[in-house]
Amino acid sequence: MFSLHGYGPSIFEGTILTLEVSLASLFIAMLLGICGALAKLSRARSLRLIAQIYTTTIRGIPDLVLMLLVFYGGQMFINQLGPMLGYDGYIDINPFIAGVSTIGFIFGAYMTETFRGAILAVNKGQLEAGTAYGMSAFMVFRRITLPQMVRHALPGFGNNWLVLIKTTALVSIIGLNDMVRKAGLAAGATREPFTFYLVVAINYLVITSISIYILKQLERRYSVGVREF
Amino acid sequence: MEDRVVSVALDEIHKRFDANEVLKGISLSAHHGEVISVLGPSGSGKSTLLRCINLLEVPDSGRLFVSGEEVILKKTRDNRTVPADMKQVERIRSKLAMVFQQFNLWSHLTILQNVIEAPVHVLKVPRQEAIDRAKMYLDKVGIPDKLEAYPAHLSGGQQQRAAIARALAVEPEVILFDEPTSALDPELVGEVLQVMRTLAEEGRTMIVVTHEMGFAQEVSSRVIFLDEGLVMEDGDPQTVFNNPETDRFSTFIKAMV
Numbered sequence: 001m002f003s004l005h006g007y008g009p010s011i012f013e014g015t016i017l018t019l020e021v022s023l024a025s026l027f028i029a030m031l032l033g034i035c036g037a038l039a040k041l042s043r044a045r046s047l048r049l050i051a052q053i054y055t056t057t058i059r060g061i062p063d064l065v066l067m068l069l070v071f072y073g074g075q076m077f078i079n080q081l082g083p084m085l086g087y088d089g090y091i092d093i094n095p096f097i098a099g100v101s102t103i104g105f106i107f108g109a110y111m112t113e114t115f116r117g118a119i120l121a122v123n124k125g126q127l128e129a130g131t132a133y134g135m136s137a138f139m140v141f142r143r144i145t146l147p148q149m150v151r152h153a154l155p156g157f158g159n160n161w162l163v164l165i166k167t168t169a170l171v172s173i174i175g176l177n178d179m180v181r182k183a184g185l186a187a188g189a190t191r192e193p194f195t196f197y198l199v200v201a202i203n204y205l206v207i208t209s210i211s212i213y214i215l216k217q218l219e220r221r222y223s224v225g226v227r228e229f
Numbered sequence: 230m231e232d233r234v235v236s237v238a239l240d241e242i243h244k245r246f247d248a249n250e251v252l253k254g255i256s257l258s259a260h261h262g263e264v265i266s267v268l269g270p271s272g273s274g275k276s277t278l279l280r281c282i283n284l285l286e287v288p289d290s291g292r293l294f295v296s297g298e299e300v301i302l303k304k305t306r307d308n309r310t311v312p313a314d315m316k317q318v319e320r321i322r323s324k325l326a327m328v329f330q331q332f333n334l335w336s337h338l339t340i341l342q343n344v345i346e347a348p349v350h351v352l353k354v355p356r357q358e359a360i361d362r363a364k365m366y367l368d369k370v371g372i373p374d375k376l377e378a379y380p381a382h383l384s385g386g387q388q389q390r391a392a393i394a395r396a397l398a399v400e401p402e403v404i405l406f407d408e409p410t411s412a413l414d415p416e417l418v419g420e421v422l423q424v425m426r427t428l429a430e431e432g433r434t435m436i437v438v439t440h441e442m443g444f445a446q447e448v449s450s451r452v453i454f455l456d457e458g459l460v461m462e463d464g465d466p467q468t469v470f471n472n473p474e475t476d477r478f479s480t481f482i483k484a485m486v
Contacts, residue, residue: 125333132283133347133399134323136315143350147337225337225379 007186014179015203021099021168021178026161028104033111040116051112058109063167070102071174099171107164114156118149151222158215162208179203234261236403236434237282242291244277251277253458259403259436264429266445267438269455270481275438278455279405283325284318287311295321296402323351326396330408332388334380340367340391341376344398352399366394370424386417390424406437442485446470454478
């Protein structure tokens, strides 16, 4: 039907990079999300305030603007810090690290809200039972809260993950060779932009469809023992 | 009675929630093998009293002893009372077991997993031993065929009996029952009371907050009547029910019937 003019392998490499950026960002987002949620639910007012500032700021600024801020701002910051630590050369920020940390940081804020809601949805009496049987606070979290919050978190988590995958398209503007950028290069060289962006669109759709399938399986698995509605 | 071992002792326990003083100086000791029914109108502090024993609520003042060990409490800078040593609290809690009004079984675990959870993870009992013990206790409470079921698939009465098996599995010094039949449909109350009666006959130490006058009168060895945060009656069921010292108790009983 249509020819990729030999750019297939290049797009494939880009797809792999997109997946790498997505998964690495997801990992950071989940860590920040759990910390953020626990901070928001903690008794310490300072922790709650920090988490509140984090989610308010991040969710209020466009992802694109944030990414450019982190990329250029981070570059400036590191190059001012370098001489102070006795390093005189110019340091380039690795765009992969810049992209992953920005996306992770952004979605950490969304995950914070998702996880906070999920933790609040766990039955208080069951947590109290854990405490009453001699579990430490950490053990109650690990043995009761965590396995039960997964079920409550999955729908919101799935949403965040799908949006996150699509947000990785932004890393092309800071020079990362993800599939969008690869497609852009191929489109420029062959003058067939529609073909290559269509391929990219299909790739995203395949990745997100597989994700949705896996999420559904997970939801089923974590609903074991709960009355079906 | 005199030389029997004291399982739990409270000395001048006070507890307030904001402006509301719920316990106004409760002293009480439960001896090994006693079955104590704690009665009282709602708001009399009976659940709070029970929850102070395993420190789900921390008393504001007073002393608390569990199997001979005093719980060390301290004041924070903002004048709240907190346990000085959480490790001690966890150790003490692991010697007590609690049966809740709302069962509070862990809904993501099967009944068997519920029963072995605390023995395996808190008391570090070898898994196989915990499983064998769990099966024995589930048999005792009459649901040996529900090992693999999840709590949501059981009736309220079965859930509460599973919760009692969970309590027995930690082989506790004292079992605390917090209105164990209040959330049950009337036709399911009997099966739970029957299990509790069996435990009482085995000589287990139990403190039962309840509205079941029949249980208090027939099964318990001692009845305590709490009103407005104070112990108003304390004695064996015959004496308390037939010759109460206070008018409050007579009024309470009349209102119950």
